[in-house]
Amino acid sequence: xxDNEFQENISTAELVASLSRALDLTEGEPMGHxxxxxxxxxxxGQALGLPQKERGELYYxxxxxxxxxxxxxxxxxNWFGTDDRTAKYALKTVNWSNLWQATRYAVGQARxxxxxxxxxxxxxxxxxxxxxxxxxxxxxxxxxGADIVRQLGWVDVAPQAVLNLDEHWDGSGQPKGxxxxxxxxxxxxxxxxxxxxxxxxxxxxxxxxxxxCNRRGTWFDPELVDIFLSLADGPGFWEQxxxxxxxxxxxxxxxxxxxxxxxxxxxxxxxxxxxxxVVDAKTSWTAMHSVRTALYASNLxxxxxxxxxxxxxTLLAGFFHDLGKLGVSNLILDxxxxxxxxxxxxxxxxxxxxxxxxxxxxxxxxxARIAASHHERLDGTGYHHHWSGNQIPAGGRVVAVxxxxxxxxxxxxxxxxxxxxxxLEIMGQEKGAKLWNDAMxxxxxxxxxxxxxxxxxxxID
Ligand SMILES: [Fe+2]
Ligand SMILES: [Fe+2]
Numbered sequence: 001x002x003d004n005e006f007q008e009n010i011s012t013a014e015l016v017a018s019l020s021r022a023l024d025l026t027e028g029e030p031m032g033h034x035x036x037x038x039x040x041x042x043x044x045g046q047a048l049g050l051p052q053k054e055r056g057e058l059y060y061x062x063x064x065x066x067x068x069x070x071x072x073x074x075x076x077x078n079w080f081g082t083d084d085r086t087a088k089y090a091l092k093t094v095n096w097s098n099l100w101q102a103t104r105y106a107v108g109q110a111r112x113x114x115x116x117x118x119x120x121x122x123x124x125x126x127x128x129x130x131x132x133x134x135x136x137x138x139x140x141x142x143x144x145g146a147d148i149v150r151q152l153g154w155v156d157v158a159p160q161a162v163l164n165l166d167e168h169w170d171g172s173g174q175p176k177g178x179x180x181x182x183x184x185x186x187x188x189x190x191x192x193x194x195x196x197x198x199x200x201x202x203x204x205x206x207x208x209x210x211x212x213c214n215r216r217g218t219w220f221d222p223e224l225v226d227i228f229l230s231l232a233d234g235p236g237f238w239e240q241x242x243x244x245x246x247x248x249x250x251x252x253x254x255x256x257x258x259x260x261x262x263x264x265x266x267x268x269x270x271x272x273x274x275x276x277x278v279v280d281a282k283t284s285w286t287a288m289h290s291v292r293t294a295l296y297a298s299n300l301x302x303x304x305x306x307x308x309x310x311x312x313x314t315l316l317a318g319f320f321h322d323l324g325k326l327g328v329s330n331l332i333l334d335x336x337x338x339x340x341x342x343x344x345x346x347x348x349x350x351x352x353x354x355x356x357x358x359x360x361x362x363x364x365x366x367x368a369r370i371a372a373s374h375h376e377r378l379d380g381t382g383y384h385h386h387w388s389g390n391q392i393p394a395g396g397r398v399v400a401v402x403x404x405x406x407x408x409x410x411x412x413x414x415x416x417x418x419x420x421x422x423x424l425e426i427m428g429q430e431k432g433a434k435l436w437n438d439a440m441x442x443x444x445x446x447x448x449x450x451x452x453x454x455x456x457x458x459x460i461d
Contacts, residue, residue, distance in 0.1 A: 009259035010268070010363050016063050016152075017247035019275055022357045025327035026069040026282065028085030031356070032245045033197055038062035039244040040228075041193030042253055043237075047227045050185075053156075056256040058186050060154050061161035063250075065190050067152075068145025068162070070281040072137045074330050083329040138166050139175035144281075151274050161186030165194070168219045180221075188221045192228060195219070205238045247360045262363055265312045269319070276319035279326055283333045285412055286322075292456050294318025296402035296443075297395075299453045303442040304398070314395050317370035321399055324353025324372075336413040351375050352384040370395035374403050377434040397436035401427075401443055404435065405454070420447065420455075 020034035027033070041062040045055050074084070146163040164178065164187030171179035173191075192212065200208040209232060216225040231237055244250060251257070260267045276290035298315035306314070325333070328350055332343045339347065351372045358368035373387065373396030380388035382400075392400075404427060411417040418426070424444070431440040446454050 008363050009261055009263075010361060011251050011254075012258045012260055013059070013063075013251035013254040014247045015260060015268075015271065015361060016060060017250045018357060018360045019271075019323075020063045020066075021247075022275070022323050022326045023064070023066040023069050023278075025324075025353065026085065027066050028083075029198070030201065033194075033201065034063050034066060035247065035250045036201070036241060036244050037065065037190075037193045037197040038250055039241060039253065040196050041189045042255075043231055044189050044193065044224060044228055045186075047231055048185075048189075048224070052255050054186070056254075057154060057156050057158040058161065058189060059254055060152075061149065061158040061186055061190060062193060064145070064149050064152065064154075064158070065162055065165055065194060066145065067148035067278065068141040068143065070278050070326070071140045071144035074283050074334060083331050085327075085329055135174050142166060142175055148274060148278065152271060157184065157186055160184045161190050163187070165190035167191070169221050170218045172218065183221075188224055192220050192224050196228065200238070200241065205232065208232075265316070269312065269316055272316050272319035275323065279322050282325060283330055285334065285410075286325075289406055289410070290319055290322050292406045293321060293399065293402045295456060296406060296454055297399045299446060299450075300398050300402060300439050300442045301395075303446050304438060310395070313367060313370065314398055316364075317367050317374075317395055318399050318402060320354060320358060320367065320371040321374045321403065322350060322354065323357050324350035324355075327353045334413050338414065348375070348383045366393070366395075369393055370399060372396075374399040376400070377430075378432070378436060379434055381434065394436075398439045398442075401435050401439040404430075405443060 017035055017038070020038075021031040024031050024033040038059060042055065042059060045058045050058065142163050142165065146159040149159045149162050161184060164183050167173035167176065167178045167183040167187060168191075169180060169183070169188070171177050173183075195211060195215070196208045199211045209229065212220060212225050212228060216222050260271075262268065273291060273294070276294060277288070280286050280288050280290050294315050295318070297318040298311045301311040301314040328347055332339065332347055335343065351374060355368050355372035358364055358371065361368070370393050373385070373392050376382035376385060376387045376392045376396060377400070378389055378392070378397075380386050382392075385391075405423060408418050408423040408426060409420070424447075427435060427440065427443075431437060443454070
């Protein structure tokens with residue numbers, strides 16, 4: 001690793017905006033959705049004359065509005081028997097306060113492509129659970145989202161905004177059915193901004209204007225709609241929006257820019273861990289997997305005698321390693337049997353997605369390379385680059401051993417949990433051939449000398 005790699009700081013806005021692209025994936029949206037929703041919402045906030053402090057909170061609430069996205073991904077997939085991302089994507093354009101539209105949506109999403117009898121069973125099961133279950137799904141997502149925003153350090157009005165983004169002006173929203181000014185103003189802006197971005201991105205400016213006008217006074221605060229319409233009518237609004245894509249672009253409008261020190265790494269590691277937990281929550285099968293993998297990997301680095309900075313880098317890469325899984329359907333992650341070729345291809349994209357999510361963060365390029373190489377194998381049979389031997393960064397070879405160890409030690413939908421002897425027998429067959437000999441030796445030593453460090457149970461403090 002280059003000596004000067006961590007001499008610089010990193011912009012908080014660029015970091016959060018980059019990671020917001022991972023949340024977009026889970027919501028079934030193209031990367032950049034939250035970034036553009038942020039630009040729209042900030043334009044409205046500015047025109048409304050919000051004070052700077054509130055705009056600072058609004059900015060991060062907009063970027064992190066979907067932080068709770070994984071809290072209900074498995075349930076959504078189960079409920080509809082379909083890809084959670086497709087179901088969520090389709091839901092965005094539905095007026096779910098309207099019973100007819102909600103029913104049509106449910107019928108459309110129920111196990112598409114399955115024989116009619118199975119589809120009917122799914123529709124009956126959706127109907128039985130009804131609006132109460134829908135409310136619970138929204139509540140899980142909003143409550144968890146607000147918690148995550150709080151954990152990340154925004155303790156004032158930003159969590160309230162995320163908690164209330166699906167409430168509607170006329171009381172028909174979720175999870176509490178708040179009405180009018182009882183819905184916090186930032187929550188009202190989030191709801192409007194996300195809808196505008198979605199309709200604009202799918203069908204252009206006129207579709208965005210039409211939906212906002214149609215829902216003026218029902219979903220949306222009429223005063224905010226009027227402000228938005230006058231902005232949208234102004235010169236260059238849509239052209240500017242179409243140019244907002246990168247984390248760097250949205251970082252330019254952070255009302256109170258801050259940086260995160262890469263010297264102590266403490267704050268960065270905290271944020272990375274929170275996002276690792278977001279990934280781990282996508283399916284109950286991987287609960288705390290990223291956190292354990294990160295801790296095991298840094299323990300291995302320590303045993304290998306790496307310096308403290310390298311241990312921290314390994315920890316960081318471990319928290320981030322499966323970020324790309326946010327872009328994989330729960331139908332695949334939760335499948336109780338072998339994957340077909342197409343499903344395998346979809347899951348094997350996740351390290352590449354991990355790299356794309358982190359790529360805009362120049363000071364973290366090496367971390368991105370380490371995190372994204374955890375499925376590479378020494379003999380070149382891994383993915384996604386098919387690197388071999390020393391082409392794989394040493395940190396990646398260490399994270400790979402920690403990742404396999406933790407995965408085998410926990411149940412998966414297609415196999416039972418294995419005990420340590422069984423895990424080591426399987427890993428032993430790959431030692432030196434696929435998995436790095438040094439890291440394997442470190443694991444064997446660690447299990448013998450400090451077993452508690454390699455047998456963490458949930459929850460982990
Ligand atoms: Fe992975
Ligand atoms: Fe993993």
